[in-house]
Amino acid sequence: MGNFEFPWQYNFPPFFTLQPNADTRRKQLDAWRSLVLDYHRHNKQYTLDIAEAQSSDLFFNKSINRKLSLESINTVLEELRKTENLEWKDKSKKQCMIMWRSPAEW
Amino acid sequence: PQKSIRTGIGGIEERLQQKHKDTDKDITQAFQDLSKLMNKAEEMVKLSKNLTQKIKDKRGEITDDETVQLKSYLLSLGVADPVTRETHGSGDTFYKELARQVSDVMTQPLQECGGIMPLSDVYCRMNRARGVEMLSPDDLVNACRLMSIMRLECRLQTFESGVMVLHLQEHSEDESLQDTVCRVESTGSLSADELARLIGLSVILSRERLLAAERKGELCRDDTAEGLRFYRNLFMTQ
Numbered sequence: 001m002g003n004f005e006f007p008w009q010y011n012f013p014p015f016f017t018l019q020p021n022a023d024t025r026r027k028q029l030d031a032w033r034s035l036v037l038d039y040h041r042h043n044k045q046y047t048l049d050i051a052e053a054q055s056s057d058l059f060f061n062k063s064i065n066r067k068l069s070l071e072s073i074n075t076v077l078e079e080l081r082k083t084e085n086l087e088w089k090d091k092s093k094k095q096c097m098i099m100w101r102s103p104a105e106w
Numbered sequence: 107p108q109k110s111i112r113t114g115i116g117g118i119e120e121r122l123q124q125k126h127k128d129t130d131k132d133i134t135q136a137f138q139d140l141s142k143l144m145n146k147a148e149e150m151v152k153l154s155k156n157l158t159q160k161i162k163d164k165r166g167e168i169t170d171d172e173t174v175q176l177k178s179y180l181l182s183l184g185v186a187d188p189v190t191r192e193t194h195g196s197g198d199t200f201y202k203e204l205a206r207q208v209s210d211v212m213t214q215p216l217q218e219c220g221g222i223m224p225l226s227d228v229y230c231r232m233n234r235a236r237g238v239e240m241l242s243p244d245d246l247v248n249a250c251r252l253m254s255i256m257r258l259e260c261r262l263q264t265f266e267s268g269v270m271v272l273h274l275q276e277h278s279e280d281e282s283l284q285d286t287v288c289r290v291e292s293t294g295s296l297s298a299d300e301l302a303r304l305i306g307l308s309v310i311l312s313r314e315r316l317l318a319a320e321r322k323g324e325l326c327r328d329d330t331a332e333g334l335r336f337y338r339n340l341f342m343t344q
Contacts, residue, residue: 017328
């Protein structure tokens with residue numbers, strides 16, 4: 001399993017701040033959505049734990065010392081849920097399943 | 107009555123007591139006068155309210171000159187009654203004159219500082235120059251509101267954040283926006299105070315410029331514990 005190649009946005013500090021401008025935010029969330037999916041596909045992971053997510057290098061770029069806030073992570077995950085790539089395992093929304101493809105595609 | 111000069115502690119106490127009595131008297135008198143004055147003012151307020159009511163009833167029958175005169179009476183009383191007054195003419199002569207004066211005085215300083223200034227700075231400059239007969243914040247804001255109608259050199263502008271600024275008529279927002287974007291591009295990223303230092307503008311206004319550019323989608327933000335920085339909006343271009 002080779003090293004996962006992060007997209008250019010990952011090294012762009014504003015990527016880790018949720019943008020207030022609606023158009024920009026759209027682009028940003030799209031990028032996050034595909035990053036989360038690619039990352040999980042590459043590492044063959046299916047589950048994501050909110051508590052752990054913040055310290056994983058998916059949401060925490062140590063080289064530029066930027067971290068996506070918990071609130072923003074939830075926004076990204078909500079985006080994934082809307083496109084049916086994510087399902088919550090419990091009601092308290094602590095763990096979720098990441099589906100590389102939506103159930104419809106399977 | 108005879109004036110006994112007593113010495114010792116008893117004497118000092120007596121003198122102190124006398125002093126207290128005197129100040130007490132002064133204070134009560136002052137308050138009495140004040141309440142009398144307020145009673146008089148109250149009558150005036152009642153009268154002016156009656157008058158505004160009458161104007162309302164006879165809309166159109168009274169000439170503009172008469173409303174203007176009433177307004178100047180109200181102003182000198184300190185009775186602002188804009189809800190009913192605004193339906194009868196947009197402002198008043200005092201504000202109009204003031205607007206003209208502010209515009210005249212501020213044109214030069216505005217040119218020196220890049221064509222734009224926060225209203226609080228304008229307030230400082232106007233009142234510092236005056237010394238007496240100062241302006242109240244309300245006066246200044248009301249006067250500045252009239253500037254665009256009067257086609258004066260200076261204009262009032264309110265940013266989305268609520269910050270009010272005075273700017274020159276020829277000052278162009280787009281131009282400063284382009285300039286801001288260029289500066290961010292050449293340095294990679296900028297915070298409001300860095301931009302302020304670069305272009306010699308106040309931090310508040312620099313911040314507004316960056317925010318305006320962000321709204322246009324030219325910049326994007328990086329909000330961290332170290333502060334709020336702005337970058338070129340690569341999301342939209344790459």
